[in-house]
Amino acid sequence: AQTVTQSQPEMSVQEAETVTLSCTYDTSENNYYLFWYKQPPSRQMILVIRQEAYKQQNATENRFSVNFQKAAKSFSLKISDSQLGDTAMYFCAFINNAGNMLTFGGGTRLMVKP
Amino acid sequence: DADVTQTPRNRITKTGKRIMLECSQTKGHDRMYWYRQDPGLGLRLIYYSFDVKDINKGEISDGYSVSRQAQAKFSLSLESAIPNQTALYFCATSRRDRGQETQYFGPGTRLLVL
Numbered sequence: 642a643q644t645v646t647q648s649q650p651e652m653s654v655q656e657a658e659t660v661t662l663s664c665t666y667d668t669s670e671n672n673y674y675l676f677w678y679k680q681p682p683s684r685q686m687i688l689v690i691r692q693e694a695y696k697q698q699n700a701t702e703n704r705f706s707v708n709f710q711k712a713a714k715s716f717s718l719k720i721s722d723s724q725l726g727d728t729a730m731y732f733c734a735f736i737n738n739a740g741n742m743l744t745f746g747g748g749t750r751l752m753v754k755p
Numbered sequence: 756d757a758d759v760t761q762t763p764r765n766r767i768t769k770t771g772k773r774i775m776l777e778c779s780q781t782k783g784h785d786r787m788y789w790y791r792q793d794p795g796l797g798l799r800l801i802y803y804s805f806d807v808k809d810i811n812k813g814e815i816s817d818g819y820s821v822s823r824q825a826q827a828k829f830s831l832s833l834e835s836a837i838p839n840q841t842a843l844y845f846c847a848t849s850r851r852d853r854g855q856e857t858q859y860f861g862p863g864t865r866l867l868v869l
Binding site for chain 2: 645674741
């Protein structure tokens with residue numbers, strides 16, 4: 642079974658600064674997908690970024706980028722130029738190639754301070 | 756209009772009552788999922804369906820049942836609600852194609868069982 646671990650229950654960052662959220666996972670599979678989802682107070686689950694395990698290049702989406710280390714089974718999220726609207730819970734998630742179950746980490750609560 | 760909708764958005768019920776949560780999508784996706792989220796935790800999979808004739812149990816299916824009435828509709832039922840089913844419930848959809856395993860979530864249904 643896959644497991645996803647987020648070791649930082651809470652983090653804070655000053656507006657306009659950069660913050661990195663950590664995620665590690667455990668799997669015996671070689672092909673899989675990793676995601677970061679954002680859950681603001683509205684409780685909606687919003688996809689932030691995704692990474693295919695067979696791609697060596699780290700994914701980027703505007704201010705959001707990942708550091709994917711396949712051998713170390715690490716998948717961190719970097720948020721640059723943090724904005725107040727980035728305040729939310731962030732969940733790291735894993736899905737295998739069969740695509741039947743998304744496994745979530747416990748989440749990191751991020752507070753962006755003005 | 757939202758691509759994935761859930762009704763109701765909030766529901767209060769009593770122990771022993773039967774309730775149904777509904778999910779509809781206009782994304783044209785063939786795969787649909789039901790998850791529950793408990794405070795401080797990530798989402799856990801209850802049931803999933805890869806097409807209209809396909810229903811599969813997830814990690815925590817006990818006490819729940821589902822119905823896939825059409826490709827666009829996936830309902831979750833609690834036959835006899837109990838207080839520990841109080842949670843936030845999410846529906847999600849995805850496509851079958853390789854590289855399209857990203858799951859898109861509805862807005863969630865907050866359920867309180869008294």
